[in-house]
Amino acid sequence: MVRNKKNWILPKGVEPTEFDLKVLSFQEKGHLVPPRSLIKTQEQIEGIRRAGEINTGILDMLEEKICEGITTEDIDRWVAEYTEKHGAICAPLNYEGFPKHCCTSLNEVVCHGIPNEEEELWDGDIINVDVTTIKDGYFADASRMYMIGNVEPRTKRLVECAKECLEIGIEAAKPWHFVGEIGKAIEKHANKNGFTVVRDLCGHGTGTCFHEDPEVDHYNTRKKGMLLVPGMVFTIEPMINMGTWEVFCDEEDGWTVVTEDELPSAQWEHTFVMTEDGLEILTH
Numbered sequence: 001m002v003r004n005k006k007n008w009i010l011p012k013g014v015e016p017t018e019f020d021l022k023v024l025s026f027q028e029k030g031h032l033v034p035p036r037s038l039i040k041t042q043e044q045i046e047g048i049r050r051a052g053e054i055n056t057g058i059l060d061m062l063e064e065k066i067c068e069g070i071t072t073e074d075i076d077r078w079v080a081e082y083t084e085k086h087g088a089i090c091a092p093l094n095y096e097g098f099p100k101h102c103c104t105s106l107n108e109v110v111c112h113g114i115p116n117e118e119e120e121l122w123d124g125d126i127i128n129v130d131v132t133t134i135k136d137g138y139f140a141d142a143s144r145m146y147m148i149g150n151v152e153p154r155t156k157r158l159v160e161c162a163k164e165c166l167e168i169g170i171e172a173a174k175p176w177h178f179v180g181e182i183g184k185a186i187e188k189h190a191n192k193n194g195f196t197v198v199r200d201l202c203g204h205g206t207g208t209c210f211h212e213d214p215e216v217d218h219y220n221t222r223k224k225g226m227l228l229v230p231g232m233v234f235t236i237e238p239m240i241n242m243g244t245w246e247v248f249c250d251e252e253d254g255w256t257v258v259t260e261d262e263l264p265s266a267q268w269e270h271t272f273v274m275t276e277d278g279l280e281i282l283t284h
Contacts (some may be wrong), residue, residue: 007035020064022176023229031033031178032226034214039209039231041125045273045282047138048207048233050269052282054086054224055133055140066146069122072104076115079131091210098255103130103143110198110247110265123149126159128267132194139206141235142283143269154242155264162240162266169218169236170272173279179225183217186238189257196245197238198265201257205231206271219245230276237269 008023010016017076027033040048057219061082062075062111080101098114103269105113105128106121113128130143145159169253172185176178187197214226218238241247243263250256259265272279 002140008033009036015031019230023227025065026176026227030183031224034226034229034232038205038213038233039229040233040273041231044138045206045231045233047136048140048271049137049282050243050248051088051133051138052140052142052284054083054088054135055142055271055283056130057086058082058131058133059129059142059144062129062144062145062146066121066127066129066148067127068121068148070121071117072106072113072115072119072121072127073117075104075129076100076102079129083133089134089136091134091141092130095210096249102132104128105257105265105267107264108259108262109265110241110259112255112257114253114255124151124155125149126151126264126266130267130269132206133197138208139210140271140283141206141210141269142271143237143267145268158195158240158242158264159266161190162238163197163268165189165197165218165238165240166236166268166270169238170270170279170281173228173236173272173274175228175230175274175276175278177228179214179216179228180221180223182236185218187219190238196241196243198241198247200247201239203269204234205232205234217233227252230274232274233271233282234274235269235271237267239265239267241265 104115125148132141197219205212243261246260271283
């Protein structure tokens with residue numbers, strides 16, 4: 001077993017609580033534990049929850065608007081307008097140079113698709129809209145699939161399976177277990193249905209910043225990964241492909257991730273807080 005650095009450090013002169021001692025017992029066995037900074041306070045969790053309510057409202061609003069004939073630029077505009085109306089901020093806008101308010105990933109685009117006025121939705125398309133909302137300094141991140149008109153049965157099954165993979169990932173994430181169990185369960189279900197799991201991208205910690213630890217892989221890494229401790233906030237967002245799991249990034253825009261074989265991909269995402277009883281969805 002590889003010994004990991006000591007993340008869980010008690011302030012000098014502070015007596016350890018029962019919670020501290022439990023984390024320290026894992027650390028002393030050589031397991032990777034989260035730093036104390038990743039454990040959110042109740043106040044922080046409530047702030048993330050408020051951001052999540054707006055984030056969910058955006059995705060619900062899009063359910064009524066997304067249809068054949070609109071453009072992905074229309075989606076971006078609606079996201080921006082709803083977010084501003086609710087006194088919040090779109091986290092993706094200008095993040096490391098990203099030019100839009102949300103990601104719109106159509107058909108073979110796995111993630112990070114950039115909305116534009118020339119990209120129109122047609123009958124049979126599937127699209128993922130990924131939205132991250134900042135409210136009073138707190139972040140909530142979720143994405144949802146939308147099917148346009150008459151979607152081919154195998155493609156529809158891909159969308160359904162991706163949602164099932166998220167649900168299975170939720171069940172696999174248990175307090176005082178390890179993050180590696182999430183990807184193991186997800187990949188097993190995807191493969192059972194004849195699909196593959198993208199390996200180049202992952203879920204992540206969030207809440208008080210856009211991205212933080214832990215990294216949440218959605219395939220079986222055969223590694224335990226970080227210990228999951230109550231108070232941690234993170235996303236699970238499996239990207240499930242119809243064909244190969246391999247992807248490439250568009251060299252022109254530096255953002256758009258596409259399946260290597262250009263077959264469809266689907267993704268669902270929520271932000272969660274770990275509790276003593278399991279995951280609670282903050283973007284329901």
